[in-house]
Amino acid sequence: MKIVACVKRVPTTEVQPTIAADGKSVDANGLQYMLSFYDEIAVEQAVQVKEKLGGGEVTVLTVGPKDSSKELRECLAKGADKGVILIDENWTSRDCLSTAKALAAQVTAEGAELVLAGRVATDRDNAAVGPMLATLLGWACVTDVIELSIEAGKGVAKRESDAGVEEYEFALPAVITCQKGLAEPRYAGLKGIMAAKKKPLEEIAIDPAANQASVVSLAEPPARPAGRIIGEGTDAVAALIDALRNEAKVI
Amino acid sequence: MAEYRHLDYMLLDEKFSEEELMVRDAVRTWTSERFIPLIMDHFEAGTFPTELTPELAELGVFGPTIPEEYGGAGLNSVSYGLICQELERGDSGLRSFVSVQGSLVMYPIYAFGSEEQKREWLPQLASGKAIGCFGLTEPDAGSNPGGMLTNAKRDGGDWILNGRKMWITNGTISDVAIVWAQTEDGIRGFCIPTNLPGFSAPEQKHKWSLRASITSELVLEDVRVPDSMRMPETTSLRNPLMCLTQARYGIAWGAIGAANSVFDEVLGYTKERIVFDKPLAGYQIPQAKLAEMATQITMGQMLALQLGRLKDEGKMTPAMVNMAKRNNVHVALNIARTGRDMLGANGISLEYQTGRHMCNLESVYTYEGTHDIHTLAIGNELTGIPAFR
Numbered sequence: 001m002k003i004v005a006c007v008k009r010v011p012t013t014e015v016q017p018t019i020a021a022d023g024k025s026v027d028a029n030g031l032q033y034m035l036s037f038y039d040e041i042a043v044e045q046a047v048q049v050k051e052k053l054g055g056g057e058v059t060v061l062t063v064g065p066k067d068s069s070k071e072l073r074e075c076l077a078k079g080a081d082k083g084v085i086l087i088d089e090n091w092t093s094r095d096c097l098s099t100a101k102a103l104a105a106q107v108t109a110e111g112a113e114l115v116l117a118g119r120v121a122t123d124r125d126n127a128a129v130g131p132m133l134a135t136l137l138g139w140a141c142v143t144d145v146i147e148l149s150i151e152a153g154k155g156v157a158k159r160e161s162d163a164g165v166e167e168y169e170f171a172l173p174a175v176i177t178c179q180k181g182l183a184e185p186r187y188a189g190l191k192g193i194m195a196a197k198k199k200p201l202e203e204i205a206i207d208p209a210a211n212q213a214s215v216v217s218l219a220e221p222p223a224r225p226a227g228r229i230i231g232e233g234t235d236a237v238a239a240l241i242d243a244l245r246n247e248a249k250v251i
Numbered sequence: 252m253a254e255y256r257h258l259d260y261m262l263l264d265e266k267f268s269e270e271e272l273m274v275r276d277a278v279r280t281w282t283s284e285r286f287i288p289l290i291m292d293h294f295e296a297g298t299f300p301t302e303l304t305p306e307l308a309e310l311g312v313f314g315p316t317i318p319e320e321y322g323g324a325g326l327n328s329v330s331y332g333l334i335c336q337e338l339e340r341g342d343s344g345l346r347s348f349v350s351v352q353g354s355l356v357m358y359p360i361y362a363f364g365s366e367e368q369k370r371e372w373l374p375q376l377a378s379g380k381a382i383g384c385f386g387l388t389e390p391d392a393g394s395n396p397g398g399m400l401t402n403a404k405r406d407g408g409d410w411i412l413n414g415r416k417m418w419i420t421n422g423t424i425s426d427v428a429i430v431w432a433q434t435e436d437g438i439r440g441f442c443i444p445t446n447l448p449g450f451s452a453p454e455q456k457h458k459w460s461l462r463a464s465i466t467s468e469l470v471l472e473d474v475r476v477p478d479s480m481r482m483p484e485t486t487s488l489r490n491p492l493m494c495l496t497q498a499r500y501g502i503a504w505g506a507i508g509a510a511n512s513v514f515d516e517v518l519g520y521t522k523e524r525i526v527f528d529k530p531l532a533g534y535q536i537p538q539a540k541l542a543e544m545a546t547q548i549t550m551g552q553m554l555a556l557q558l559g560r561l562k563d564e565g566k567m568t569p570a571m572v573n574m575a576k577r578n579n580v581h582v583a584l585n586i587a588r589t590g591r592d593m594l595g596a597n598g599i600s601l602e603y604q605t606g607r608h609m610c611n612l613e614s615v616y617t618y619e620g621t622h623d624i625h626t627l628a629i630g631n632e633l634t635g636i637p638a639f640r
């Protein structure tokens with residue numbers, strides 16, 4: 001079975017991001033990148049599905065700059081077989097639909113039967129690309145999956161919702177978005193890193209569709225107001241309860 | 252604990268290949284997630300977390316530069332340096348464990364051993380199924396290993412080994428020992444299983460440095476070994492010294508990891524610690540110390556990187572390693588001592604990394620050639636006049 005894991009590089013949390021001079025993007029200066037948290041789960045799950053089926057091919061696919069090779073090589077070191085970068089130097093401002101269209105074209109070209117993606121990318125927090133991709137492909141889609149089993153032609157997925165745990169059956173091909181707990185990403189071992197060097201990493205030039213939604217301005221979140229000490233010791237309990245009930249309205 | 256950030260003042264990260272950075276980051280992540288949470292208790296108890304051995308093997312840090320056919324990963328020397336740097340960012344005891352296994356046990360077997368010895372031991376050592384130790388130092392022969400008393404005498408086709416080794420890392424927990432001994436024809440190395448009759452390895456206790464590392468005596472009383480356990484390509488003291496060159500190379504990188512751990516902790520602490528209404532980092536004396544630390548770390552990084560590139564090009568000489576080990580351990584120790592002070596009382600608490608690094612680096616300053624011995628080795632290189640004898 002051909003499996004595609006869709007991944008995105010996001011800034012690491014090491015550097016506090018600042019707004020660029022244009023007022024609508026993040027200043028890329030000094031930013032370091034890593035794979036988005038949920039995408040790591042998608043890659044791990046893809047590799048586990050392949051291992052369980054005893055064969056197949058896992059392709060990691062991203063829309064991004066050439067530099068994404070570092071993050072993709074990491075996926076190859078952790079067991080994926082092939083990497084594909086759909087080169088888009090304007091990747092940071094690309095909207096969800098345009099991204100999903102580019103991914104859909106490549107997923108079709110790969111002849112994949114199963115697509116795994118993170119439930120959300122930790123930079124933009126849209127949680128939209130996975131479902132859009134499924135819609136464009138006309139495939140089954142289960143989001144926020146915490147348990148997955150795949151057999152020939154079909155699968156079972158569990159997802160957590162406000163109502164409890166839902167269990168779905170679906171026919172392949174399908175797009176699954178991965179929630180925390182689905183799989184525990186493995187460490188890249190040094191032998192895996194060496195093996196990754198020999199695995200194919202393709203760069204494909206694309207002509208992305210125009211954005212339908214674009215960022216017009218970016219503002220930092222308002223500074224948190226200073227804290228207030230209500231009192232000390234047990235004497236302060238009554239005042240604290242009063243403040244929580246009537247000011248903060250949390251109890 | 253805050254996420255670890257290494258200092259990269261001169262953008263040296265640009266000088267590493269993608270693969271080298273991946274190796275570094277893999278070991279860094281493992282150290283942060285799996286090792287750092289355990290180290291305080293192990294240090295306090297005076298134990299090494301042997302439960303992590305299978306994970307270290309899985310990660311691939313045992314003899315990573317050994318070719319794949321013998322169980323290694325076939326990495327270059329810069330990658331090996333980065334591995335040491337990241338492990339020693341965790342603890343010098345962890346780096347010591349890995350240095351001994353790779354540079355002092357797997358390397359001599361690979362470089363001087365018979366094909367049979369390589370096939371028997373290298374895959375087991377790479378996979379962590381066997382642990383090794385390196386016995387050179389003796390009670391009366393440290394800086395002058397040529398003065399060793401341990402000896403091997405021919406007895407028919409066998410050898411009979413007698414003697415005592417001291418300060419041997421991993422000794423008590425080893426399955427195989429590389430033992431250096433005098434013979435009629437000069438110094439030879441033996442690769443022996445530690446369960447032979449007459450061999451014992453009592454642990455040396457009560458250390459206040461490198462506590463999360465096992466240190467042992469090796470006692471050899473009429474240990475009979477077949478000639479097949481002699482490493483055939485060993486001919487003189489040059490051989491153990493070649494092993495030490497490998498290990499010292501790793502230490503030159505490792506010390507920078509320890510220094511960076513201290514710097515990261517102290518920088519974060521002084522920025523947050525408020526004294527007399529402003530952060531400690533806002534005063535000139537702490538800033539002078541931070542500036543000095545950052546400069547020394549950066550120079551140490553450049554020294555290690557150039558040394559690594561030369562090693563990969565086959566141009567590294569032992570005299571270059573003398574300089575890098577001497578300098579980098581020295582600056583790391585000074586940084587740890589200064590950092591310890593800057594943390595105030597917290598500096599003596601094992602809840603912080605700095606005090607532990609400071610204690611550890613005292614051992615690193617002494618082992619693998621003391622600071623002064625490296626000074627004299629550089630002096631010898633420059634003048635051609637040996638001053639150490």
Ligand SMILES: Cc1cc2nc3c(=O)[nH]c(=O)nc-3n(C[C@H](O)[C@H](O)[C@H](O)COP(=O)(O)OP(=O)(O)OC[C@H]3O[C@@H](n4cnc5c(N)ncnc54)[C@H](O)[C@@H]3O)c2cc1C
Nearest residue numbers: 385386387388393394418419420614618619621623624639
């Ligand atoms: C924790 C730990 C782990 C170790 N692990 C190992 C191991 O796994 N295997 C192993 O074989 N060894 C190991 N060692 C031993 C280590 O390599 C020796 O301790 C080191 O070589 C110094 O020898 P020494 O202790 O006999 O000191 P000495 O040689 O007695 O030196 C004492 C002092 O005299 C100075 N000095 C010595 N000679 C001269 C000279 N000619 N001129 C001027 N100054 C001189 C030294 O610089 C030092 O300051 C370990 C040591 C420690 C502390």
